[in-house]
């Protein structure tokens with residue numbers, strides 16, 4: 301036998317079975333053989349895996365890489381921690397489908413989370429977008445979701461109303477086209493616009509199309525604060541009524557840690573009759589656009605409507621009042637965590653220097669109320685500002701991470717001073733929580749990062765180390781593998797990653813990217 305690569309003598313975690321010491325041979329991008337010894341085989345490259353741990357490539361269940369690959373196709377912070385597959389277009393948000401007259405509005409709305417992509421978007425349909433994305437030749441495999449918010453916007457614009465019967469049918473058709481083009485899940489962002497305008501019946505109507513494909517619903521639920529149980533309950537109802545599987549995004553209880561146990565019990569209970577899972581980024585701070593501090597009414601009309609309100613005295617006064625007193629059902633992040641625990645992650649000119657500062661510090665420095673600082677930053681930087689919100693204790697994070705239905709999603713947003721989850725997620729979960737702390741058995745942690753996640757996305761060609769499957773592999777030193785990125789210094793690669801291969805090609809070796817980009821975009825429908 302002559303092959304391209306043999307990793308010799310590593311402790312092999314096959315994905316969802318117990319580990320054993322073995323040799324793994326790779327040829328033509330696929331796993332050729334797994335055996336106790338392949339000493340007789342010849343290989344173009346032999347890697348000594350003694351004392352190291354070899355697992356399938358990791359799957360990021362919540363990635364904001366929908367446009368990033370146009371600028372940074374290496375997606376270096378991802379491959380450096382072992383992610384070889386990423387589920388993109390989460391939170392209902394996607395660059396397509398998009399009505400031609402709404403491209404610049406969509407681009408402005410997504411910029412903070414996803415980057416811009418090409419200056420002029422050459423696509424309208426979801427399939428056209430996937431073709432353009434595939435043309436960037438990413439290092440990882442990008443697995444698309446069809447996003448409810450993008451579908452609603454394409455059919456109804458930013459209108460705050462229920463869809464007419466014909467509009468609902470057209471939305472269903474867009475969801476179907478997305479799933480036929482390769483989307484593996486249907487994502488929702490019920491905190492973001494215009495998804496927040498949808499009632500439960502609308503969600504069910506679209507979920508019924510996902511159910512035909514066996515595609516999970518992937519929601520950022522309507523409320524992760526005081527009403528988290530109601531919001532999770534809504535999506536469980538949507539899954540039950542439609543028959544679609546459910547995978548809840550970035551599970552958390554942002555307002556009250558006492559709600560974590562009831563939340564996990566609710567999911568446990570529902571999992572008896574609903575095919576259910578969730579993902580989590582293993583940190584106690586969130587990160588999103590700064591505009592998420594505004595109530596939904598203040599964001600009506602998209603970027604231009606938001607900016608108009610933020611430049612009027614009445615608009616500002618009304619928002620400030622709502623932040624102080626809350627609104628029924630609204631997830632009021634600033635009111636919930638306070639200005640000391642909101643940190644600017646990234647801001648477009650002229651506010652680059654705000655990155656890394658809390659709203660409280662900026663308010664003090666500028667002699668303004670914290671809420672006015674929010675308004676000023678959003679206006680001056682044309683909404684292109686992201687933040688970190690510190691809401692949870694390390695203990696709360698671990699309680700969720702230990703749960704059997706948990707999978708891992710980085711929710712990583714690129715930027716100047718990003719959330720450390722961009723660099724550290726996989727290493728924090730597997731290296732710190734599982735290997736070092738024993739919070740989750742190592743074999744179980746690997747299954748969640750690989751086989752179980754690939755199954756969730758209907759990817760039958762990967763997620764396990766088995767002959768015939770795609771050779772996406774991660775080789776780490778278990779003694780050293782740990783996250784090093786911190787809130788203060790987020791742009792630090794994990795320690796202990798020896799090699800990462802995508803389709804048999806090395807993308808990360810000896811602490812650096814090789815420059816190879818063997819990933820791609822999934823463009824085949826599930827089924």
Ligand SMILES: [Zn+2]
Pocket residue numbers: 390391520549550
């Ligand atoms: Zn989200």
